[in-house]
Amino acid sequence: MSSFFTLLLLTFIFSSNAMAHPEYLQYFKKESGRAINCAMCHTNPEGPEGVNPGQIGSLDPEAKKLLALAREAKTGDNIKNPILNDFGNEILNAIGHENLVELEKDPGAIPGLLSKTSDLDHDGIPDYQELLDGTDPLNPNDGLPWKLFIHNFITNWFQIMMITLATISGVFGLYYTILWFSIRTKKEFK
Amino acid sequence: MGDKNKGLKRLIEFMHDRIPMHKFNFENLVLKKEVPIHRMSWAYYLGGLTLFFFLVQVVTGIFLLFYYQPTVSDAHASIEYITKYVNNGFFIRNLHTWASSCLILCLMAHALTAFAMKAFAPPREIIWVGGALMLVIGFAFGFTGYLLPWHQIAVNATKVALQSLDESGHYLPGFISGIPHYIKEIIQGGPDVGQATLSRFFALHVVILPLLCFGILGLHLLSVQLHGMSQGVDDLPKKSEKFFPFFILKDLIVWGVAFLGVFILAVGIPFESFYAFPFFQAYNALGATPEGIKPEWYFYFAYYPLEIFPFWLVMLGMSVMGVLLFMTPWVFKKTSRRALTILALIMTAYLVVMTFFGQAIYEIVKGVKG
Numbered sequence A: 001m002s003s004f005f006t007l008l009l010l011t012f013i014f015s016s017n018a019m020a021h022p023e024y025l026q027y028f029k030k031e032s033g034r035a036i037n038c039a040m041c042h043t044n045p046e047g048p049e050g051v052n053p054g055q056i057g058s059l060d061p062e063a064k065k066l067l068a069l070a071r072e073a074k075t076g077d078n079i080k081n082p083i084l085n086d087f088g089n090e091i092l093n094a095i096g097h098e099n100l101v102e103l104e105k106d107p108g109a110i111p112g113l114l115s116k117t118s119d120l121d122h123d124g125i126p127d128y129q130e131l132l133d134g135t136d137p138l139n140p141n142d143g144l145p146w147k148l149f150i151h152n153f154i155t156n157w158f159q160i161m162m163i164t165l166a167t168i169s170g171v172f173g174l175y176y177t178i179l180w181f182s183i184r185t186k187k188e189f190k
Numbered sequence B: 001m002g003d004k005n006k007g008l009k010r011l012i013e014f015m016h017d018r019i020p021m022h023k024f025n026f027e028n029l030v031l032k033k034e035v036p037i038h039r040m041s042w043a044y045y046l047g048g049l050t051l052f053f054f055l056v057q058v059v060t061g062i063f064l065l066f067y068y069q070p071t072v073s074d075a076h077a078s079i080e081y082i083t084k085y086v087n088n089g090f091f092i093r094n095l096h097t098w099a100s101s102c103l104i105l106c107l108m109a110h111a112l113t114a115f116a117m118k119a120f121a122p123p124r125e126i127i128w129v130g131g132a133l134m135l136v137i138g139f140a141f142g143f144t145g146y147l148l149p150w151h152q153i154a155v156n157a158t159k160v161a162l163q164s165l166d167e168s169g170h171y172l173p174g175f176i177s178g179i180p181h182y183i184k185e186i187i188q189g190g191p192d193v194g195q196a197t198l199s200r201f202f203a204l205h206v207v208i209l210p211l212l213c214f215g216i217l218g219l220h221l222l223s224v225q226l227h228g229m230s231q232g233v234d235d236l237p238k239k240s241e242k243f244f245p246f247f248i249l250k251d252l253i254v255w256g257v258a259f260l261g262v263f264i265l266a267v268g269i270p271f272e273s274f275y276a277f278p279f280f281q282a283y284n285a286l287g288a289t290p291e292g293i294k295p296e297w298y299f300y301f302a303y304y305p306l307e308i309f310p311f312w313l314v315m316l317g318m319s320v321m322g323v324l325l326f327m328t329p330w331v332f333k334k335t336s337r338r339a340l341t342i343l344a345l346i347m348t349a350y351l352v353v354m355t356f357f358g359q360a361i362y363e364i365v366k367g368v369k370g
Helices: A003-015 A024-031 A062-069 A086-095 A099-106 A106-112 A127-133 A145-155 A156-188 B002-018 B026-031 B040-063 B077-082 B090-115 B123-146 B152-171 B172-186 B194-229 B241-268 B297-308 B311-331 B337-365
Strands: B036-037 B239-242
Touching: A024 A099, A024 A106, A024 A127, A086 A099, A086 A106, A086 A127, A099 A106, A106 A127, A145 A156, A145 B241, A156 B241, B026 B194, B026 B241, B036 B040, B036 B241, B040 B090, B040 B194, B040 B241, B077 B090, B090 B123, B090 B241, B090 B297, B090 B337, B123 B152, B123 B194, B123 B297, B123 B311, B152 B172, B152 B311, B172 B194, B239 B241, B297 B311, B297 B337
Parallel strands: none
Antiparallel strands: B036 B239
């Protein structure tokens, strides 16, 4: 019974402050004009605080140690924060925890501090650009449509070329079939 | 007794004129069938194109059916499995999504051009009513298919739509005011959108609607074949071409080009990329609803007015439009093709404006930034 009330209390406390750093979210939401949530960097889409999977309240002692280490992360480290996803960890390790907290005042500087070539989901759009665009850097099917089209067109050029050739051949064949019928019917009418 | 026989006789005559089965022979359907050639001839290809996209939906839908799990616990995971791990799964799913939009686009264009060409004039009333039913079924396919991936936008948009249906009952008089609530309960299958709803939508999407569609499509195509193509313009067309083989081969060329187009779109642009990623996370009943939940683009013509104007006004407008859609052959029986073309252009302009600029109009009217 007591554990139930503890859980209820924790839920109440954490639900009132689910987002640890809303400044980042608000900034990139405004810049990109797209709906964004904590899932861009966090394991849990509702943010780090709470008792659900991927949130601080759900961490076991081992994961809590990793979280403590992550809070000490310096630029260039390779730490895996259990409440962050791969992109969140990329930001953490590229910038360092202390610098990252300071950037709450200037979230717009974050993309400039990230690698220009890293592309975690291999969709052809670098992670820093996806952050600016407000698209998911871990989902190859999420990106600005035109950018994805260019990348996918280049990647699948052979298939597209083959289907284009097949269509041209088909259209060519059908056109001449019509022509043949046309000549035949005219002969018949004569 | 005499009146009864007279009524029955009139009904038989009516059906005989609308479905002239005596024309169902090789000579009429193949040897004699002609397609008029005039400035609106391009519109004759829209019906075939709609059929083509429907066939793409059937084939890709069957492939998706092999892997899709219609349960609230597994639906989203099975979609992710199809997208990430099944050979060409992403392509098949994306093709299904793109083709569904193309299908509804063609359905709307086909309806508008058929209206402008007065293709509903007697004895083609059944063709028109069948087509109108297909349009409604097309929207129903879109609506039911939208829920199946069980992600945030799917469940929340369905909730909003069902809630709107429920609320429409408040504007109806007397005992019929309870009908929308009753329909909502049947569709929803439980107190909230959940497993019962998903099962119903799945059954509708993969069994009931396709069966209805095949039946009505069969009647629609049969009637078109028996009556031939409509004249389409006021002056009797001076030129025409044989349906078989000329028109049918040209139809195949259009299908080939359409397939190339939809193939490139399906390979190149994930349909989901038009929406923000939080919408496509698995639905979480306890989680926050992402901002900006919207229906698919083909419902914008009704969605944005609902956001801008009073609910009763939009419902009234939509009800009138719904009745007009099915009563077109009788309401516009004496209207000239010129007037019908102007009406069709106005409707097209409305659909285009609401689809492309609905959000901007909403922001201006409500003074909010989306």
